[in-house]
Amino acid sequence: MNRKPYSAGAVKFAFWFPEFRKEIAMISKGLSLDEIKTACLEQNVFNASTPARATMIYQTVTARIQELDASIYPLFQQSDLATQKLINLTAIMMHESLFFDFMYEVFKEKILIGTNELSDKDIRIFFRDKQLQDSKAATWTDQTLQRLGRTYKSYILGAGLSDRGQKTRKLFKPILDPAFETWLVQQHLEPIIKALTGV
Template structure:
């Protein structure tokens, strides 16, 4: 699981980015190394960003997400409908970001298991307060960083389909494709499926 990962506020600059992950996976399929992928994306602006200054920060994170996916999941993202890609991308985010995984596992999973579909601002506040008490480094993060993370978490949930609309914050239960469930279970990662309410 994600225990070996340290808490990070990295998601403030690299939220869902499913389109970007697909671009990286296409380059991986062509046999490019991680260094070559990074170089090509930055030099050729593969993501087609108007401002490319953020690429140096974003690309390593996307490559890291791509690298936690086995070949089957990579193929599923590239060949399946968008909804399947969203779930696999969310799985990759959880695999590479310990704090976000814990948020999914401790807040979203518990709400879905209790059939409580209202995600309130206080749920995020309580989560971050508890984490700040448990981790000295996280406890020193600025209010600005924490607020940005809360916004990014909500944005990721919305883009992954876990929130119906941005204003109401009503949670949605995701229907999982059997192939995704089988593959993630085969990889020994059922904790991530449970964190998504499966």
């Protein structure tokens, strides 16, 4: 798994599962990325509010998909909805190193010790620690960190790993589909398994 510099770009992003699923289906049908990009801009296949938004969704979803080996496409198409959402979350973790660290250091620990609750304080502590470790993160404003926290909460909610609690959210340990878990092991992505299951 390639580590990337920490980024706050996710403040503009969403879970974008329907778009992720649609793009994988288009790739599986043999469409090129250029053809998919054209469909996004000219046919608005992602139902974006503006052309600029369509471009950002296409670029982000494509970057996430490109983190995954192409062998995931048939597995994704055959998987149930819960597994498809976890595959999307995996792509996000691989694309955003800071979010992976959040899952590995916060979500995994909550699942491991059995507290299964995530508070805004937990998120603030995580970001404060990262600001001490990373000079780029140290420059981010409180507003940026709040927006990032909201994005991360939307990611885990979209993946079915939390409820919609306000101050505190209940976390749910996923049951990994054996075929998906095998794929993760084959791709040497055991840290993703640990991040998701606490094991």
